[in-house]
Amino acid sequence: xxxxxxxxxxxxxxxxxxxxxxxxxxxxxxxxxxxxxxxxxxxxxxxxxxxxxxxxxxxxxxxxxxxxxxxxxxxxxxxxxxxxxxxxxxxxxxxxxxxxxxxxxxxxxxxxxxxxxxxxxxxxxxxxxxxxxxxxxxxxxxxxxxxxx
Numbered sequence: 250x251x252x253x254x255x256x257x258x259x260x261x262x263x264x265x266x267x268x269x270x271x272x273x274x275x276x277x278x279x280x281x282x283x284x285x286x287x288x289x290x291x292x293x294x295x296x297x298x299x300x301x302x303x304x305x306x307x308x309x310x311x312x313x314x315x316x317x318x319x320x321x322x323x324x325x326x327x328x329x330x331x332x333x334x335x336x337x338x339x340x341x342x343x344x345x346x347x348x349x350x351x352x353x354x355x356x357x358x359x360x361x362x363x364x365x366x367x368x369x370x371x372x373x374x375x376x377x378x379x380x381x382x383x384x385x386x387x388x389x390x391x392x393x394x395x396x397x398x
Contacts, residue, residue, distance in 0.1 A: 280355035
């Protein structure tokens with residue numbers, strides 16, 4: 250039996266994802282950043298020197314997309330990339346002072362989006378929502394269709 254659009258959880262999840270992305274894009278734009286650039290700077294701030302491959306995994310983008318993001322951030326002098334002192338084939342990436350300033354400006358506004366979103370729920374509802382989203386993630390990552398492709 251065919252499922253209607255409204256019955257499909259995926260359509261609701263996609264709509265909410267798009268709405269969150271739109272709000273975050275508006276939040277980080279005054280700092281001169283895109284959402285993917287903001288995400289990369291945010292992770293780099295927490296883990297200076299992280300590899301580009303790990304950064305891509307943490308930001309949920311492909312390595313090719315991360316290469317473009319890093320190239321654009323480097324061109325804007327928001328990050329610097331240098332060879333590792335011991336492992337010359339490893340490139341370490343760190344935020345510059347300018348990058349840190351842009352991150353701070355963007356994060357203040359992006360955190361506001363997150364706070365306003367959280368304020369729509371009670372503490373108990375937030376715990377429930379996080380639990381349900383974790384269950385959604387587990388269900389999708391363990392879907393048998395992934396084992397056959």
